[in-house]
Amino acid sequence: MGITTRDFVEDRLPEELKKVLLSVAANWGDVMDDLEALEVIKLNGAMTNEVYQINWPAKNGAVGRKVLVRVYGEGVEVFFNRDDEIRTFECISKQGKGPRLLGRFPDGRVEEFIHARTLSAADLRDPEISALIAAKMREFHNLAVPGPKNLIIWDRLRNWLCVAKSLCSSHDTQDFCLDTLGMEISMLDKELSQDYQEVGFCHNDLQYGNIMMDEETRSLTLIDYEYASYNPIAYDIANHFCEMAANYHSQTPHVLDYSQYPDLEERQRFVRIYLSSAGNQPSDAKVEQFVQDVEKYTLANHLFWGLWGIISAYVNKINFDYKEYARQRFGQYWLRKPALLGSSGKPQEDI
Template identity: 35%
Template structure:
């Protein structure tokens, strides 16, 4: 049931991308250490911009203004504004990959996805690739919070945007990646070694035999739902959704985990993110909130005409696959607890997600099994 664990060397991936897309994007082999202080990082960012963009190569360093946009639990996002003497300043965003994320993210897959997603008009325009990150155009929009995402009008906008996203065509294998990724995470997570005694003791309380059996059971049930395979974002949390209020436009950004996958997973994973990083699962959407989302996803122009049958299908799919989201991200948290230098309680995150999986399991799986049985009896 397992999958080979491959470690993706970001510099090698960047070099391959440079060869693949040499005529379409700018490139540099420079690497910026994301653990540096911002003051240490700033001159390196300016050097990168000069190396990557010829029009900026002879500008004085004073022409570059570097700001930190956000520092999540995976990446660091920077904004660079360049005053080049024209009436309009140039602005780009630079995304630095988090340390050791090559253990959990297939960078080849990400870059392939980014090329076609941005070409389809989603997110920022892809401008360049460097040793451990990428450069994109600046989006004049603000990032949502979990509370923004739950607001009914915004939920409807997100549903419509996600429907469009699911119609993006990306060449290559259309095999759903969920269970390949889950088993890859499982194999890595179940063989970790911790030096920190507190983390070691907490890790040793985990029964990986139990986790293994849960994955097997959930995979069997969800695959019986026959959820359509679409091109999926797979990480639609509030931080990956931006909105320009004046233009009334929703941007879906960051495609590190994007792949072909089950429709139910992308939606169920999104619903799980209503809880935010605080994991307040009392905020998980109820049936009425989910139906509101489904109506605008299924028939954006006539949401009130969606059939009860379609609503039931989506409801069963989304909630069953929300369980898969909890399993997947809980294992991800374990790997990050060992590999990431970022100050975040990844080990605690494992227990929050896994405990929520166990809390919801009986209700969601019973509903899925009843739905499957009813379909077989027709």
């Protein structure tokens, strides 16, 4: 159900958003004298920002206009640099790989509305759609995005741990074992950083809600680049696999179901399609090695989103049980670590 124009446009963003919308309408040749003509629809499922679809009638009774308005969540500046994210957005847009940036205002931005459907949790398990995602990820990882190509995963984890400790009560610090996580991050940094690993420009948050599909052409568009950066490509695929346990549109969006995590055959198929989309058929040995690397990087991913959940519980007002989400991610880390790395933190010979 849409919220009223008065609630959103007048009360929350009195003038700045109005000016951007009027400018966008004017650029399209529309005359929008009456802001009450706007139709505002709140889109569900976002956990960091609030997202709205805004419609208005086009000039001469043509097909109505649609834009997407993204209102930045409170406190998210602790997670990423907004200016860096905007530069990434504009770069990807100019390469024709994402929606166009139509305008900015202090608390958010206006984006091109993609005429495609957002994927559902079930779509990630569809073999045909999964194959499209694998090829699209390869294409995304090959994007030329300006800026340092240094990995940020380990520094970001350490920074987020410091933030989490500064925000948490002593009870939460003990409950989430935060005092031990510094050693865990260092151990993972040492064990997972291999000379042979491939680095690419990674999305780092490829959940189903950030993938859109044109039903006619079956083409995919990846959206929402807030966490995008250069990272090991195995980490990005690990993140995507972990997201298969989530359904953010359920009655309990914070609850993860790891029975939905892809089995070995599914992971092998995804990796093979990913590697072969570059034009060469990978050997079975390369596929197996890459699948193992991806599995190990799920550990870093659990810590990443576990810390995100703890911090979000203190800084974000969106209705989502961030602490319980964090508890599940950390629980999965401690559960899977012995099988993937051995109890001592050293990789086993056979995974």
